[in-house]
Amino acid sequence: MLRSSEPELEQPETIPQEGVWSRRIVRVLCGVILVFFWVDSLYLGRFSAWMLGLRVVWAASMLGYTYMIRLRPQWGGLLTDLNVLVSTACVLGLTVEMGGVGGPYFIMVPVLPLAISLIYRRHVRSVIVCGAVGIAGTAMLLWREGHSLSHTLTWMSVVTGIALLGAYFAQQTLQVQQVEQQARLERARRESLEALACSEHRRAQSEKLAIVGRLASGVAHEINNPLAYVGSNVNYVHTELLEARELNREELAEVLTETRVGIQHIRQIVSDLRGFARMDADEPAACSLGDVVADAMKLASLRLKHVSFLQVDVPAELPEVFVVRQRLLQVVLNLLINAGDVLESHPVPGSEVRLIGRAEQERVVLLVEDNGPGFAPHVLPRLFEAFFTTKNPDKGTGLGLTLSRELVEQFGGTLSASNRPEGGARLRIELPLRQAGLAEKPSTEPQAEARGAA
Structure with a gap:
C-alpha cells in the first residue's frame, strides 16, 4: 500500500564558502601578505615599522578568521564582516603610507569590493561594508591631498560604482547559490519520494504475495471439499458401469451433472486464487441467497452424510443480495x-x-x-485469527474462517461467531440488501477498500 505523505528532508548544514578554505591556502595567503613587506621597503627605500605592523595585523586577521569560522560557524556573518573591515582598513593604511592616491596601492581600494564579492560569495553585507569603508577612505585621501572638486568627484564616482558593481555581483552569486541549493533539495526530495514509492510498491507486492501464499496454504482444504464429492461420484459411476446389470441412465446423468458442478467449483476456487494474485476480482451481482445455499448444500451433502438432521430454512422470497456469487458459495x-x-x-x-x-x-x-460442543471460551476470541485452529493438521490449516470473513467483508457484510443458548455453535453472516441501480452499474469502491485492507 502506497503512502501519500511526503518524507521530511533534513537540510544539510551549509558551511560558508570561506569556511572550507584549507589551512594551507590561508598560510600561503598570509605568507604572500608578509613577504610583500620587502616590496614596500624597496619602494620606500627604507624600513617601515608601520607597514610591517599593518601586514602583520592583516595576516593575523586572516588566520584568526579561519580559526573562528570553524570553531563558531553560527557567527559566520559577523566574523566575515569583521575580517573584511580589518582587511579594508589595512589596505587603506598601506595606501596612505605608499603615497596616497598616486601610490601603487590605491588601485586596490576600488578593486577590493570586487575581490570580496568573489571571495565571500555568500555575504552581500560584507561587500557593502568593504565598499563603504573604501568610499570613506578615498574621500579622506582626496581631501587630505587637496585634489580639485572634479578630480574628487571622478574618483568618488569610480570607487562608488565599483563598490555597487561588487554588491550586485555578490547578490547575483547569492541568488544563484540559493537556486542551486533549492534545486539540490528538490532533486533530493524527488529521489526520496521515488525511493519511497518503490519501497511502498515492494511492500505492497510482499503483502499481496503473503496473502496469496496464505490462500495457497488453505486452497487444498477448500478444494478437498468438492474434490471428495467428485471422487465419490466418479467411483459410483465406475462401479455402475462395471456391474453386469441394467444401467439407470437418469441416475447416472444426475450424478454426472452434480460432478460437473463440483468440478466447476474447483475451477472457480483456482480462478479466484489467480484473480486475487492479479488483484482483479469479479464484479458483484445481485443473486438469491436461497440459490447459493442450495448449491452449497449439494456440494456439502457428502461431507454431512453422518449428520442426523440437516435443516434448511431459507425462504425463497428473501431480498436479493449484491455479492460475488461463487465467493459467497465458498x-x-x-x-x-x-x-x-x-x-x-x-x-x-x-x-x-x-x-x-x-x-x-x-x-x-x-x-x-x-448442536455440537460449541466454542470454548478461550477459542472464541481467536476464532478468526489466521492459522489458528483446533483441528488436527490433516483436517485444517486455520485459514478457512479467516478467508471467509475477508470474503464477506468484501461484500460490505460481516461474519461473526457465538454459542447458541441451547448449546452448539452459531456462525452469523450479515449482508447488505441489493440497492436500486447497483445491478446496472455496480460500484467498485467496496472492492477497492477490501483490497487495500487485505
Missing part, C-alpha cells in the same frame, strides 16, 4: 464443512446442522448452526 460451503467436521469429531445424539435465512431491517442474515 463461504457457506466452508461453514457447512466446518460444522460437519465438528460433529464428526464430537458426535452427539441427534446431530444436526441448520441454515436459517431471514431479513432484518436493511440486512439479510444467514445463520449456520450446529
Whole structure:
C-alpha cells in the first residue's frame, strides 16, 4: 500500500564558502601578505615599522578568521564582516603610507569590493561594508591631498560604482547559490519520494504475495471439499458401469451433472486464487441467497452424510443480495464443512446442522448452526485469527474462517461467531440488501477498500 505523505528532508548544514578554505591556502595567503613587506621597503627605500605592523595585523586577521569560522560557524556573518573591515582598513593604511592616491596601492581600494564579492560569495553585507569603508577612505585621501572638486568627484564616482558593481555581483552569486541549493533539495526530495514509492510498491507486492501464499496454504482444504464429492461420484459411476446389470441412465446423468458442478467449483476456487494474485476480482451481482445455499448444500451433502438432521430454512422470497456469487458459495460451503467436521469429531445424539435465512431491517442474515460442543471460551476470541485452529493438521490449516470473513467483508457484510443458548455453535453472516441501480452499474469502491485492507 502506497503512502501519500511526503518524507521530511533534513537540510544539510551549509558551511560558508570561506569556511572550507584549507589551512594551507590561508598560510600561503598570509605568507604572500608578509613577504610583500620587502616590496614596500624597496619602494620606500627604507624600513617601515608601520607597514610591517599593518601586514602583520592583516595576516593575523586572516588566520584568526579561519580559526573562528570553524570553531563558531553560527557567527559566520559577523566574523566575515569583521575580517573584511580589518582587511579594508589595512589596505587603506598601506595606501596612505605608499603615497596616497598616486601610490601603487590605491588601485586596490576600488578593486577590493570586487575581490570580496568573489571571495565571500555568500555575504552581500560584507561587500557593502568593504565598499563603504573604501568610499570613506578615498574621500579622506582626496581631501587630505587637496585634489580639485572634479578630480574628487571622478574618483568618488569610480570607487562608488565599483563598490555597487561588487554588491550586485555578490547578490547575483547569492541568488544563484540559493537556486542551486533549492534545486539540490528538490532533486533530493524527488529521489526520496521515488525511493519511497518503490519501497511502498515492494511492500505492497510482499503483502499481496503473503496473502496469496496464505490462500495457497488453505486452497487444498477448500478444494478437498468438492474434490471428495467428485471422487465419490466418479467411483459410483465406475462401479455402475462395471456391474453386469441394467444401467439407470437418469441416475447416472444426475450424478454426472452434480460432478460437473463440483468440478466447476474447483475451477472457480483456482480462478479466484489467480484473480486475487492479479488483484482483479469479479464484479458483484445481485443473486438469491436461497440459490447459493442450495448449491452449497449439494456440494456439502457428502461431507454431512453422518449428520442426523440437516435443516434448511431459507425462504425463497428473501431480498436479493449484491455479492460475488461463487465467493459467497465458498463461504457457506466452508461453514457447512466446518460444522460437519465438528460433529464428526464430537458426535452427539441427534446431530444436526441448520441454515436459517431471514431479513432484518436493511440486512439479510444467514445463520449456520450446529448442536455440537460449541466454542470454548478461550477459542472464541481467536476464532478468526489466521492459522489458528483446533483441528488436527490433516483436517485444517486455520485459514478457512479467516478467508471467509475477508470474503464477506468484501461484500460490505460481516461474519461473526457465538454459542447458541441451547448449546452448539452459531456462525452469523450479515449482508447488505441489493440497492436500486447497483445491478446496472455496480460500484467498485467496496472492492477497492477490501483490497487495500487485505
